[in-house]
Amino acid sequence: MRAKHRAKIRVGGVLAVFVGAVSAGDVSAAVASMEGNADQGRLLATGGGSQIEGTAGGGIVPLAVLAGYGAANQSGGTAFASRVQVKDYRLDVFGAAYSWNNRVEISVARQELSLDKLAGALGVADDTIAQNVFGVKARLFGDLIYGDLPQISAGLQYKVNEDFFIPQAAGARDDKDWDAYVAATKLFLGGAFGHNVWLNGVARATRANQGGLVGFGGDANDSHEIVFEGSIGVFLNRQWAAGVEYRQKPDNLSFAREQDWRDVFVAWFPNKQWSVIAAWVDLGDIATLENQQGWYVSLQGSY
Amino acid sequence: MKTFMRTLMMLAAALSFVFLTACAALQPPPDQLYRDLGGQPGVEIIVDNLLDNIAQDDRIFSLFKDTNIDHFRQMLIEQFCHLSGGPCAYTGETMEKSHGGMHITEAQFNALVEDLYRAMERAGTPVAAQNRLVAVLAPMRPQIIYQ
Numbered sequence: 334m335r336a337k338h339r340a341k342i343r344v345g346g347v348l349a350v351f352v353g354a355v356s357a358g359d360v361s362a363a364v365a366s367m368e369g370n371a372d373q374g375r376l377l378a379t380g381g382g383s384q385i386e387g388t389a390g391g392g393i394v395p396l397a398v399l400a401g402y403g404a405a406n407q408s409g410g411t412a413f414a415s416r417v418q419v420k421d422y423r424l425d426v427f428g429a430a431y432s433w434n435n436r437v438e439i440s441v442a443r444q445e446l447s448l449d450k451l452a453g454a455l456g457v458a459d460d461t462i463a464q465n466v467f468g469v470k471a472r473l474f475g476d477l478i479y480g481d482l483p484q485i486s487a488g489l490q491y492k493v494n495e496d497f498f499i500p501q502a503a504g505a506r507d508d509k510d511w512d513a514y515v516a517a518t519k520l521f522l523g524g525a526f527g528h529n530v531w532l533n534g535v536a537r538a539t540r541a542n543q544g545g546l547v548g549f550g551g552d553a554n555d556s557h558e559i560v561f562e563g564s565i566g567v568f569l570n571r572q573w574a575a576g577v578e579y580r581q582k583p584d585n586l587s588f589a590r591e592q593d594w595r596d597v598f599v600a601w602f603p604n605k606q607w608s609v610i611a612a613w614v615d616l617g618d619i620a621t622l623e624n625q626q627g628w629y630v631s632l633q634g635s636y
Numbered sequence: 637m638k639t640f641m642r643t644l645m646m647l648a649a650a651l652s653f654v655f656l657t658a659c660a661a662l663q664p665p666p667d668q669l670y671r672d673l674g675g676q677p678g679v680e681i682i683v684d685n686l687l688d689n690i691a692q693d694d695r696i697f698s699l700f701k702d703t704n705i706d707h708f709r710q711m712l713i714e715q716f717c718h719l720s721g722g723p724c725a726y727t728g729e730t731m732e733k734s735h736g737g738m739h740i741t742e743a744q745f746n747a748l749v750e751d752l753y754r755a756m757e758r759a760g761t762p763v764a765a766q767n768r769l770v771a772v773l774a775p776m777r778p779q780i781i782y783q
Binding site: 373480 | 749774
């Protein structure tokens with residue numbers, strides 16, 4: 334338990350240093366401009382939300398866009414807090430991301446899963462599982478809006494599960510591992526009856542169980558496999574969007590089968606400082622508890 | 637047999653008439669966007685709003701310090717009218733020439749797009765027409781930035 338707390342402090346420290354390092358220049362920039370980061374060069378909403386692993390995305394699926402609103406020769410980032418509440422679990426996530434030159438993004442996210450019901454059923458005292466996700470994403474080519482090609486980015490996520498007791502009992506093999514993915518996103522101006530529409534597809538190599546919260550690998554499969562994720566959405570106007578996401582997942586544990594994730598979301602971008610995403614989510618079965626549906630809400634600040 | 641052939645041909649003619657009429661009904665007229673923007677008065681309001689927004693936009697205002705605003709206004713009106721299918725010819729210079737030496741960045745280009753969206757929102761332009769106008773302007777981006 335003591336080791337666990339030390340780990341939490343360590344990660345908290347990393348996050349603080351990370352946020353501290355990137356904010357010094359931005360605070361002065363924000364003070365210099367009456368509209369804060371309105372002078373950042375990308376269009377409203379094109380930084381996306383903060384996906385649960387910390388990178389720019391929707392709720393559960395990454396996008397090819399990078400966090401913040403920085404264009405070429407600019408930098409910017411995001412900080413976020415999200416909550417998923419389904420029937421028997423709650424997931425709290427907070428984190429930050431920063432990108433340079435609209436080229437490279439780094440991100441960090443801390444996920445805390447509360448599992449009172451499962452802990453009670455298993456008769457264990459540990460009723461949370463925490464995981465840290467460290468991410469990097471690079472825009473390879475193409476553009477979200479302009480030109481014919483979609484924006485294509487590649488990313489890496491290194492995940493460290495801090496509470497391996499329950500995942501191990503369920504048959505997971507490792508408490509840390511990496512995901513690698515390629516994302517392609519295109520926004521079509523006036524694409525659906527005059528409304529702007531985006532299509533997004535992701536191919537991810539992963540051996541994570543429930544995104545890593547239930548560890549990595551298992552008896553049914555212990556190697557990275559390619560899964561597909563996608564999202565599609567429409568802007569009702571410049572500030573409001575709605576869409577759906579789908580995320581395929583491995584099914585590595587014969588003791589605790591898992592299903593793909595999906596959600597229906599509404600996103601609000603009142604300005605370039607704030608965004609809110611709310612969703613109805615269906616996460617399937619999680620660690621033997623069936624039919625986990627509920628809601629998701631995420632608040633993001635950009636700077 | 638002859639009657640059958642004639643019936644068949646009449647049927648084909650009738651069907652193609654229905655089909656073509658339906659197509660004509662579904663196909664928007666070429667000046668649909670121009671009309672949705674509010675015709676000539678609508679385009680002029682949008683351009684005037686845009687010029688107001690540019691004048692207050694620190695990100696790009698300096699780009700227009702040597703611009704003849706009356707001429708710029710006229711050229712924007714002509715161009716928006718022409719590109720939206722309205723009854724105008726664009727008499728201005730090519731995009732490369734008019735933006736040559738300005739070294740407009742991606743960020744400045746997007747700032748102008750934002751100012752245009754705000755101009756159309758203030759003019760009460762329908763969202764679909766806003767996006768369609770931006771969509772016909774967007775392909776010019778390579779001739780505008782970094783010239």
